[in-house]
Structure formats: C-alpha cells, structure tokens
Amino acid sequence: MRRVLTVAALVMVSGTIGLRADDKTATRWFSHVEALANDGMEGRNTGSPAHKRAAEYVAAQFRKSGLEPAVGGGYIQPVPFKTRKIIEAESSLALLRDGNIEPLKLGDDTNINLRVDPAPTVEAPLVFVGYGLHIPERGIDDFAGVNLKGAMVVYVASTPRSLPGPLQAHFGSAGERWKMYQAAGAIGTISIANPKSMDIPWERSTLARLQPAMSLADPSLDEGAGQNLSLTMNPARADKLFAGSGHTFAEILALVDAGRPVPSFALPARLKATAKVERSTVESQNVAGILRGADPKRRDEYVVLSAHLDHLGIGGAINGDSLYNGAMDNASGVAALLEVAASLHESGTKPARSILFVTVTGEEKGLLGSSYFAARPPVPQANIVANINTDMFLPLFPMKLLMVLGLDESDLGQDVRATARAVGVSVQADPEPQRNRFVRSDQYSFIKFGIPALAMKVGYEEKSPEAAIAAKWTAERYHAPSDDLRQPIDRSAAAKYVEVVRDLSVRIANRTDRPKWNDSSFFKRFAMGATH
Numbered sequence: 382m383r384r385v386l387t388v389a390a391l392v393m394v395s396g397t398i399g400l401r402a403d404d405k406t407a408t409r410w411f412s413h414v415e416a417l418a419n420d421g422m423e424g425r426n427t428g429s430p431a432h433k434r435a436a437e438y439v440a441a442q443f444r445k446s447g448l449e450p451a452v453g454g455g456y457i458q459p460v461p462f463k464t465r466k467i468i469e470a471e472s473s474l475a476l477l478r479d480g481n482i483e484p485l486k487l488g489d490d491t492n493i494n495l496r497v498d499p500a501p502t503v504e505a506p507l508v509f510v511g512y513g514l515h516i517p518e519r520g521i522d523d524f525a526g527v528n529l530k531g532a533m534v535v536y537v538a539s540t541p542r543s544l545p546g547p548l549q550a551h552f553g554s555a556g557e558r559w560k561m562y563q564a565a566g567a568i569g570t571i572s573i574a575n576p577k578s579m580d581i582p583w584e585r586s587t588l589a590r591l592q593p594a595m596s597l598a599d600p601s602l603d604e605g606a607g608q609n610l611s612l613t614m615n616p617a618r619a620d621k622l623f624a625g626s627g628h629t630f631a632e633i634l635a636l637v638d639a640g641r642p643v644p645s646f647a648l649p650a651r652l653k654a655t656a657k658v659e660r661s662t663v664e665s666q667n668v669a670g671i672l673r674g675a676d677p678k679r680r681d682e683y684v685v686l687s688a689h690l691d692h693l694g695i696g697g698a699i700n701g702d703s704l705y706n707g708a709m710d711n712a713s714g715v716a717a718l719l720e721v722a723a724s725l726h727e728s729g730t731k732p733a734r735s736i737l738f739v740t741v742t743g744e745e746k747g748l749l750g751s752s753y754f755a756a757r758p759p760v761p762q763a764n765i766v767a768n769i770n771t772d773m774f775l776p777l778f779p780m781k782l783l784m785v786l787g788l789d790e791s792d793l794g795q796d797v798r799a800t801a802r803a804v805g806v807s808v809q810a811d812p813e814p815q816r817n818r819f820v821r822s823d824q825y826s827f828i829k830f831g832i833p834a835l836a837m838k839v840g841y842e843e844k845s846p847e848a849a850i851a852a853k854w855t856a857e858r859y860h861a862p863s864d865d866l867r868q869p870i871d872r873s874a875a876a877k878y879v880e881v882v883r884d885l886s887v888r889i890a891n892r893t894d895r896p897k898w899n900d901s902s903f904f905k906r907f908a909m910g911a912t913h
C-alpha cells in the first residue's frame with residue numbers, strides 16, 4: 382500500500398514538473414484571453430471605447446514585461462479613420478433591362494460594400510468577366526473581348542487553380558482587383574462569392590451590413606479610392622444579373638469548380654443605384670512596444686510580431702446573442718504575443734536585433750491598422766527585417782502540425798522549420814490556398830512593403846478528425862457571437878504555439894543576415910521596389 386502510494390506520488394510529482402512551464406504559459410495565456418474577450422470588452426470594435434480599454438490593457442502588459450514604449454514615449458499609436466453607415470431606407474438598387482426596372486433588395490439580393498465610399502447615384506452597364514483577372518505575365522486576360530470603360534465589373538470571387546496559392550491570394554485581393562479594373566476604365570465592382578469557398582454564409586454575413594464600415598482617413602493609404610460603387614451579390618440570387626445573357630450562374634460555377642476557363646461577356650442590363658450614407662470620423666489604437674536588442678550593430682533592426690486586437694463589436698443577434706466576443710479571433714493571438722513578451726522578460730532573453738510587439742486595430746475593417754502601421758511605423762520602415770503575424774491560430778486540438786502561410790516564399794521558411802523541429806512539431810504549407818489566407822491578415826500589410834513575413838496556425842491533415850473540428854468551428858463560430866469564452870479550447874496547443882512564436886522570433890532576431898524572399902517568390906518584387 383505504502384509502496385504503491387509512493388510510486389503514484391512520484392509519478393504525480395514528475396508529471397507536475399514536466400508540465401509546469403507549459404501549465405503556467407497556458408494559464409496566463411488564457412487569463413489574457415479572458416481579459417480581452419469577456420463581455421465587458423464588448424467585442425473590441427475598431428474605434429469603440431471598449432477597443433481603447435483593450436488597447437490600454439495591452440499597453441499595461443507591455444509595460445509589465447519591460448518593453449520600451451515604441452511611439453513617442455508611449456505605447457499607443459492613434460490611427461484616424463473615416464466611417465460610413467448605410468441608410469438603407471433611403472438607398473436603392475435596381476436592374477434596368479428591356480425598359481423594365483427590377484429592384485434588387487438590399488440585405489437579401491445584394492449589399493453595398495461601404496469600405497468603398499459610394500457615389501450618391503450610379504447608372505452603368507454591367508460586364509461579366511469570369512474570375513475578373515488581368516495578369517499578362519501569367520497569360521491571363523479575362524478582359525479580352527469586353528469593354529470595361531464606364532462599367533460595373535461583375536466577377537466570381539475565385540481564382541483559377543492554375544495560379545500558385547500565393548498569387549491566387551495576391552491577385553484575388555480586393556485592392557489588386559480594383560487596380561486592374563480601374564486601369565481598364567471601370568467605375569465599380571459587383572463581387573459574387575463562390576458558395577464553395579464562403580467562410581460565412583450570406584445569411585450571417587448580411588447581418589453586419591448595417592454596421593459602420595471604415596477606411597483609413599489618409600486618402601493615400603485608401604486602396605478603394607476612385608471606385609464609385611462596390612456591391613457584394615448573394616450567390617443564391619446571382620441569376621438576377623445573368624437573366625437574358627444565355628448563361629446561368631450554376632453553369633459559370635460548374636466551370637469554376639472544374640478549373641475550366643470562364644467566358645467574359647456584357648450582361649444585357651444596366652445597374653441603377655442610389656446610396657445614402659452617414660459619414661463620420663473616428664480614431665482607434667495600434668499598440669507597440671520594443672524588446673531592445675543587445676547587439677550594437679543590429680539593435681536598431683526589428684523583427685515585428687503582430688496580432689490584431691479589434692473584433693466585430695456588437696452586431697446582429699444569432700441565437701439571441703449579439704455580442705461578438707472574438708475570443709479566438711483574435712484575443713487568442715494578442716494573448717500569445719503578451720505571453721511571448723512576458724516569458725522573454727522573465728528569462729532575461731536579449732536577442733541581437735530588437736523585437737517589436739504590435740497589436741493592430743481595424744483588421745476586421747480590411748487590414749487597416751496594419752496598413753497604417755506598416756506605412757507609418759514608429760521605427761524606420763527599412764529597419765523592419767521580418768513580420769510574424771498571429772491571427773486566430775485556433776488551438777482546438779493538440780498541436781502536432783504547424784500550418785505556415787508563406788512557408789515557401791522566403792528564407793524565414795528555414796527558420797520556422799528549424800524552430801518547429803526543435804519543439805517536436807512538423808510544418809505544413811497552407812492546405813487551402815483558395816481561401817486566400819496569406820493576404821487576408823495583417824502580414825500582408827508588411828509584405829506589400831517588401832518585408833518577408835509568415836503567419837502561423839495550429840495545423841491539421843486534410844480529411845482528418847482535426848480538419849473536421851476546424852471546419853465545424855469555421856462554419857459555426859467564425860465571426861459569430863459563439864466565438865466566446867465558453868467554447869472548448871486546447872490550452873496545451875496554445876502553450877506550444879506560444880513557444881514556437883517565442884523561439885522563432887528570437888531565432889530570426891539572432892540571424893547574422895537579414896531574412897530574404899526566395900528568388901522564386903512572387904512577393905520578391907515588392908522588396909525590389911522598396912527603398913531598402
């Protein structure tokens with residue numbers, strides 16, 4: 382009896398010792414998630430007083446972890462925004478066809494995308510352009526044979542599978558698309574989602590349409606500038622656009638899904654729009670602190686660790702809940718950064734280069750806070766050597782695999798491979814490039830300035846039970862009020878993820894050379910165009 386007890390006690394003791402560091406990390410990580418995603422934080426909407434409280438919490442944690450204030454003696458970088466709210470009752474959309482007027486119902490058929498400032502009235506022809514891509518270097522020209530001058534461009538928000546994942550991500554982004562359409566003389570856009578790659582069903586996404594949308598107040602940083610009207614079409618109602626064209630949306634989608642070429646053709650209808658908008662301005666907060674490097678030659682160079690702090694605030698109710706807590710999206714990522722900073726402080730780690738921690742605002746409004754930060758950083762932009770971003774890393778099951786977006790684009794891939802190996806996890810590239818994740822979070826704001834970047838998540842094998850858990854999470858909780866503190870979370874995966882981010886950032890900060898894009902990388906061109 383006694384002997385058995387002793388053995389059991391020994392096992393428990395050694396178990397506790399083995400888990401202690403992990404446990405502490407996991408517990409503190411979750412306490413930050415709770416602090417940022419409790420109901421009192423009201424969903425941390427960009428520009429809200431609640432977001433400001435969350436930013437002050439982050440600043441206080443940065444101070445506690447001994448980070449140097451990065452912004453003129455403080456931690457907070459104010460970001461000015463323009464905001465726009467639709468007045469639906471005074472707005473209208475209609476198709477003019479064969480002398481008939483067919484109204485489109487806002488909220489059900491289509492929505493006005495207010496990230497773009499709409500003109501008060503628009504009347505224009507509609508031209509369908511398939512995938513809507515014009516990439517001469519790849520031999521892709523969906524504009525051949527159609528005239529986009531003065532037109533609303535109608536496209537399926539998909540990209541051909543013949544393009545490598547990062548290019549699909551880049552050219553499929555709203556900003557790159559508008560550059561192409563504007564160059565061809567178009568005045569606006571109608572985007573139709575491919576139902577197969579919609580993260581959020583129309584019925585849920587349309588609930589957000591009455592929320593204010595935002596753009597950066599500085600027009601030189603506004604990538605929607607020059608567009609008169611941007612609409613998103615409910616794919617279930619897309620045939621309203623195709624009526625009389627001899628084509629159906631189902632037929633178009635079948636071509637897209639088969640990876641076949643999609644025709645471009647003028648639609649036999651004109652769009653007539655009246656948009657009544659309430660405009661205002663608001664300020665929100667990026668928060669930045671520096672772990673100063675030790676090497677006199679490299680301490681003025683920076684590895685930027687980023688995570689967005691904002692979420693969706695209070696919006697349309699789902700199952701009686703209208704508070705979008707954003708626990709995984711992205712209190713979890715901010716908490717990971719806070720825990721990395723704390724653990725580097727406690728261990729007294731002094732990397733050669735400096736590590737700049739930043740939580741950004743306005744991600745949910747279109748990567749706005751990071752765009753602002755990357756364009757107007759509090760340190761010389763040319764001295765930022767890399768960006769590691771964490772957005773919704775989803776610790777829903779034990780981390781055996783690390784999913785890395787941008788894995789094969791720069792030599793940061795070698796750093797992340799070595800780091801993962803050392804903590805016993807394997808890396809995987811993005812298994813679903815069609816979801817455009819490489820350009821859908823804040824790392825992209827740095828990439829556009831030529832800064833090598835990675836984003837990471839807890840990975841899973843395709844068609845595995847873990848893949849099913851992740852898919853279920855996306856379908857049920859992504860951008861829904863149920864992304865809250867009451868969901869199942871695997872804290873050990875969070876602790877392991879924190880370890881990876883910490884070791885990776887120190888490793889990069891200690892490199893003798895600066896990280897570089899791979900020669901084969903499409904994104905290398907941004908570095909060549911940059912000033913450094």
Ligand SMILES: [Zn+2]
Nearest residue numbers: 710711745860
């Ligand atoms: Zn989000």
